[in-house]
Amino acid sequence: MEAVNEQRKKIHPHKFTLWVALASIIMMFAGLTSAYVVKRDAAGWTTFPIPRAFWYSTATILLSSLTIQIALKSFRDREMLRYRNMLTVTAILGVLFMLLQWTGFRQIWRSGITFRGSGGGQFLYVIAGLHVVHVLGGVVALVAMLARVLVSKVRSYNIVPVELMATYWHFVDLLWLYLLIFFIVVN
Numbered sequence: 001m002e003a004v005n006e007q008r009k010k011i012h013p014h015k016f017t018l019w020v021a022l023a024s025i026i027m028m029f030a031g032l033t034s035a036y037v038v039k040r041d042a043a044g045w046t047t048f049p050i051p052r053a054f055w056y057s058t059a060t061i062l063l064s065s066l067t068i069q070i071a072l073k074s075f076r077d078r079e080m081l082r083y084r085n086m087l088t089v090t091a092i093l094g095v096l097f098m099l100l101q102w103t104g105f106r107q108i109w110r111s112g113i114t115f116r117g118s119g120g121g122q123f124l125y126v127i128a129g130l131h132v133v134h135v136l137g138g139v140v141a142l143v144a145m146l147a148r149v150l151v152s153k154v155r156s157y158n159i160v161p162v163e164l165m166a167t168y169w170h171f172v173d174l175l176w177l178y179l180l181i182f183f184i185v186v187n
Helices: 002-009 013-039 052-076 080-110 119-151 160-186
Strands: none
Touching (some): 013 119, 052 080, 080 119, 119 160
């Protein structure tokens, strides 16, 4: 009995790995946004208006945070149809987020802020582009989880992968909110 209690106190190795990865991502974005703040006083630095598409993408990714949370609860309650549906909706919302981001960046590009132009453009595209890469990774993981549920004949009710996915997805949502607020305040 004591061994079981001791095991419950330990963090699952996959969860520990995820938290280490998230800490690394936080450090990377902290470094990039800090560099943005330091460099913004340089000559030739230009600012940009926040495109309307960014507001729509923000609403989309916040909604996706709700759907992944519903998916997690559905998995815990063994409501597998609802779980699959919410995973699907979350993945679709993730793709929609990326499309809205693309639209917003096209607006910024058309306004004359390009990657080669100002330092502001370079930082903007690198910072937000890295975020989109992380969202894309999350969408790929969601699709893989959904495929596993649809294809597998063996029903595994291991909650750890679902909790990992939900944690990661909430993280990329919060990261986008941080970046949006950062660009509003600093810009």
